[in-house]
Amino acid sequence: MPEPLDAALTEVRALLLDPALTRAVAAGRRRGQRPSLVRAELRPVALKTGARLQISTSDGVRPYTRNVSPGAEADAAVDALLAEPFGNWHVETAEATLQLRVTKSGEAQVHRATADRPVAGPEGHDRVKDYLLDPGDPIFATIGGNAAKRRQVDAFLRALAATLPDDLTGRLRVVDLGCGNAYLTFAAYRYLTGRGLDVELVGVDVREDQRQRNSELAARLGWADRVSFVAGTIADAVVEPAPDLVLALHACDTATDEALARAVRWDARWILAAPCCHHDLAAQLRSRPTPPPYELLTRQGILRERFADVLTDALRAGLLRVHGYRAEVVEFVDSRHTPRNLLIRARRTGSGTDTGPQRAEYQQLVDQWQVTPRLSILLDDRPAPVGGA
Ligand SMILES: C[S@@+](CC[C@H](N)C(=O)[O-])C[C@H]1O[C@@H](n2cnc3c(N)ncnc32)[C@H](O)[C@@H]1O
Structure with missing residues (x-):
């Protein structure tokens, strides 16, 4: 039931000034109004000089953080934030969680929960603190997406954070390859700018209709100068200057190889690619005899397919190591949210290409299985001649 807004904001004020506050976020806007801030986040901090309320705000361009003393200073700062026409408040204390949304008619829709009775969000019973990005964040009203996608993307961002x-x-230049409807693109921008980084993000997808749609969303979010979209293939789309960070979430089949190859050619510092389906090596395994003593691994179709998945990602990570990256394959999200839950995560080490032991273990595997991974073709990867040039 909607409630009078003034009374609900008075309740929010009391929670914000409560010593039990753990975190609060204000964002979004009320119908027909525009706050001077895009977002405000409050949390208690313990400084050498005593307890303070930390207030981090963003006007959409620059983040700003200050610590205010309890008492008159905190009261005034909180009152100033409550006077802003934010559309949503999310407040957590040690005992309670309150979510306030201002309705179109200017009333407050409030959800309250106590610590032993978690708030049920739009996705059911997921608690807000399970997320890196607040599910009440107003960007979700613009970018849409269902609960499973939100989970996936949040988990991907956690891996990015780590x-x-x-x-x-x-400044951080980022590209999202095979961005589709740009759910990850926008969420990543929100997360990275929230960390105080100066982010430029380009989403690449082969579909022109996605470029148009995503560009309109970027404009609606007020981010069009920082988040842009290119229609083109991962292999050839023009992205300049080269990005520091390459993201790819479920780029189909060998599009993941294109993303990895592009990242290596860009000399990207970090790569996070969650592969999608794997058909390339599965077809190669089907078309040639299995080397002994591994016949049992490939005799049953389902085992062969799964083994091909493992071999593909192992060789992808192996090739990244050959090309100067520290690479690992991890599960980034529980498989109940998506069966495509592996993530290839790589960090450039600066050790250069063709480091001996990495080359040897990669080469042994492809020689034994007589396969040619798509990534090796895209990287024009050939072992250095024995004995040097
Ligand atoms: C499964 S969707 C994933 C979209 C998005 N990353 C996500 O996770 O929601 C794969 C996207 O990659 C795009 N794509 C596939 N191959 C591509 C290629 N070679 N170059 C550019 N985009 C490609 C498709 O158009 C599609 O939008």
Whole structure:
């Protein structure tokens, strides 16, 4: 049931100033109004000089963080934020969670939950703190997506968070290859700018209709100057300057190889690619005899397909190592959210190409199975002649 907005905001105020506050986020806007800030986040911090309320705001261009003292200073800062026409407040304390959404008619739709009775969000019973990006974040009203996709993308962002160094600052150029409807693209932009980075993000997809749709969404979000879209193939789309970070979520079949090859050619510092279906090596395994003693691995069709998946991603990671990356394959999300839940995560080491042991283990595997991974063709990968040039 909608409630009077003033009374609901008074309740929010009390929670924001409560010493039990753990985190609060304000974002979005009310119908026909525009706050001077895109987002505000509040959390308690313990400084040497005592407890403070940390307030991080963004006007859509620059993030700004300040710490205010409890008492008059915090009261005034909180009152100033409550006076902004934000469309949503999400407030968590040690005991309770409150979500407030301002309706079109200017009333408050409030969900309250206590710590022992979690708030049921739009996806059911997932708790807000299970997410890296607040599910109440207003970008989701614009970019859409269902609960499973939100889970997947949030998990992908967690893997990204674990990959980038904590002290990363300044400009970050990012590309999302095979971006589709750009769900990851927009969420990544939101997450990375929330970390205070100066982000330029390009989404690439072969579909022109996706480029148009995504560009319109970027404009609606007010991000068109930082988030742009190109219609073209992963292999050839023009992305300049070269990105530092390459993302690819479920680029179909060998499009993942195109993404990895492009990232290596760009000399990207970080690569996160969650592969989709794998047909390339499965077809190669079908068309030639299995080397002994591995016949049992491939005799049954389903085992052969699964083994081909494993071989494909093992060789992808192996080739990235040959090309100067530290690469690992991890599960980034539980398989109940998507069966395509592996992630190839790579960080450039600067050790150069064709490092001996990495080359040897990769080469032994392709020689034994007599396969030619698509990525090796795209990278024009050939072992260096024995004994040097
Ligand atoms: C399964 S969708 C995934 C979309 C998005 N990354 C996501 O996870 O929601 C794969 C996308 O990759 C695009 N795609 C496939 N092969 C491509 C290629 N070679 N170059 C550019 N885009 C490609 C398709 O058009 C499609 O939008």
